[in-house]
Amino acid sequence: MxxxxxxxxxxxxxxxxxxxxxxxxxxxxxxxxxxxxxxxxxxxxxxxxxxxxxxxxxxxxxxxxxxxxxxxxxxxxxxxxxxxxxxxxxxxxxxxxxxxxxxxxxxxxxxxxxxxxxxxxxxxxxxxxxxxxxxxxxxxxxxxxxxxxxxxxxxxxxxxxxxxxxxxxxxxxxxxxxxxxxxxxxxxxxxxxxxxxxxxxxxxxxxxxxxxxxxxxRSGGYTLRFDSARALMNLIAEHVPAGGRRDQLMVRPFLVTLLPQFGPKYLTDSEEVRRHKFELAAPLMDAHWTEGVARRLKVHERLRLHLVAEQRPDLLPDVVEFVKAKKQAAALLEKKGRRLYLAYPHFRDREAGIPDAVYLAEPREARAFPGYRESGVDTFVRRAVRKARSVWAARGARAAA
The missing domain is CATH 3.90.550.10 (Spore Coat Polysaccharide Biosynthesis Protein SpsA; Chain A)
Structure with missing residues (x-):
């Protein structure tokens, strides 16, 4: 034998x-x-x-x-x-x-x-x-x-x-x-x-x-990606109790499988496909999107998925365009301590109503933006705030016209 x-x-x-x-x-x-x-x-x-x-x-x-x-x-x-x-x-x-x-x-x-x-x-x-x-x-x-x-x-x-x-x-x-x-x-x-x-x-x-x-x-339509995300999320939930360890693993399907459906390709999707993507994402966000998962993501990742969770397709294109263009995000310094917020689109926009926490950046992420220095953050913040406000004011004026 x-x-x-x-x-x-x-x-x-x-x-x-x-x-x-x-x-x-x-x-x-x-x-x-x-x-x-x-x-x-x-x-x-x-x-x-x-x-x-x-x-x-x-x-x-x-x-x-x-x-x-x-x-x-x-x-x-x-x-x-x-x-x-x-x-x-x-x-x-x-x-x-x-x-x-x-x-x-x-x-x-x-x-x-x-x-x-x-x-x-x-x-x-x-x-x-x-x-x-x-x-x-x-x-x-x-x-x-x-x-x-x-x-x-x-x-x-x-x-x-x-x-x-x-x-x-x-x-x-x-x-x-x-x-x-x-x-x-x-x-x-x-x-x-x-x-x-x-x-x-x-x-x-x-x-x-x-x-x-x-x-x-390299093959397969977008609906298959949602099927894949759902299966992996359900598997993780089945094997790992709710809490930090589950959140740690859930980052993977949210970041690698689900988020790309709301990236640059989303800008060229038809309105029907956009609507369908939000419909497919809704039960996944309801079941598995938690503060613990959100906290482990970068600001632009968290912001896009927050808008998906809140069913705000009206606000998402601005964010996707901003990220695609790789523009310098402005930052605001919270008065309590040295919290840094990256002012991606709709930051502190009352009508949008997005919580400040969605824009909160870890120091390592903030340092990646041009102009930021640990020793000169206050100067950077003031300059960035002025720039952001002027940019979004101009956009609002164009939209109104």
Whole structure:
């Protein structure tokens, strides 16, 4: 009887040529050794030769390869679940067919999981012709969790998971979601894991931008983003009691999934789409938007989401235009202590009725604005106040005309 492999590499592939060639080569080149790996590749109804190339690779590769060919499922969740059902390794790693592994990726991640006894291992990700998450790679960490680190900002599935954890909790990808399904799966793994490790001293994963623009994360309409946000928010609420720890995690779906729907694209949306976005957001804001979440955001982020929560589509375009233009926000100094408020649109506008607290800035955020100096804040404030008042007075006059 063959020994149990250390890692089952699960590859869901759809129309993956020619990227699949480098992907599989990176698996073949792993320093962990071919006898410690199995590859489970699922061709999801490709018509570009992906399935044929997988079968050819299986015939000649030194690693054990299982190829499954099926009708197109419409998303990445189905193939990943098929792969999970077939996996026999102690760990599983989900590799996208258009990406590739660093040469020591699996060896380092398995060694880390075995040494630290952790259930999830993140390997450093580097973008190739596309952006990649950065804030969590400052140092290699043997044991952390989702509350003590920035790992909530990398919820892609390309991580090493202890298979026993997934089987114990019956974890699978939600096939009803067509975007954000990996965020749901990975967040649940973080929350259930007995520790998470970070390998930051070796690039383990190369996130490749496709020239044809067919990468799965670039597809899907705006309604799918709301579905994704709702699913992740509900998962967090289910697993984490109300309070600071829940608020800390809720920042992620609000900031990464929901807020972009009320960014620059909103300015070009039709009135119908704008109205629909507010309707879709309303139950999410009612259920999960709290003072604790708001306090953890920057002023312009908090302000936009406050307007969404208060159902004020009439005020939002001014704010989005202001942020898009990257104008210098003015600031006001509260008489009590040295509180600093960034005077984005509608600040202290009686008709708008937005609380001052929405505009309250942390010192680090305020220092990022041109003209601010810790020692000269009073001068900066007076100058900024005059400028802001004149700008908004002029806008009001034009509107009245």
């Amino acid at each position: 063959a020994a149990q492999p250390d890692v089952s590499v699960i590859i869901g592939a759809y129309e993956a040529m020619p990227y699949l060639i480098d992907c599989l080569s990176s698996v073949e080149a792993q320093t962990i050794g071919p006898e410690r790996i199995e590859v489970i590749a699922v061709d999801d109804g490709s018509t570009d030769g992906t399935g044929e190339y997988l079968e050819e690779f299986a015939q000649r590769a030194p690693v054990h390869v299982v190829v499954i060919r099926q009708e197109n499922s419409g998303g990445p969740s189905g193939p990943r679940n098929v792969g999970l059902d077939k996996a026999t390794g102690r760990y599983v790693f989900f590799l996208d067919a258009d990406d590739r592994l660093g040469p020591e990726a699996l060896e380092r991640m398995v060694a880390m999981a075995d040494r630290a006894g952790t259930d999830v291992v993140l390997g450093k990700v580097e973008g190739v012709n596309r952006s990649a998450p950065k804030s969590m790679w400052g140092a290699t960490v043997e044991r952390t969790d989702v509350f003590s680190s920035n790992i909530k900002f990398t919820l892609s599935a390309q991580k090493l998971f202890r298979r026993e954890l997934l089987e114990r909790h019956g974890m699978r990808f939600d096939e009803s979601l067509f975007t954000g399904e990996d965020a749901l799966f990975t967040m649940e793994a973080y929350l259930r894991a007995d520790g998470v490790s970070i390998v930051a001293d070796h690039t383990c994963y190369y996130l490749v931008g496709r020239d044809d623009g067919k990468h799965v994360t």
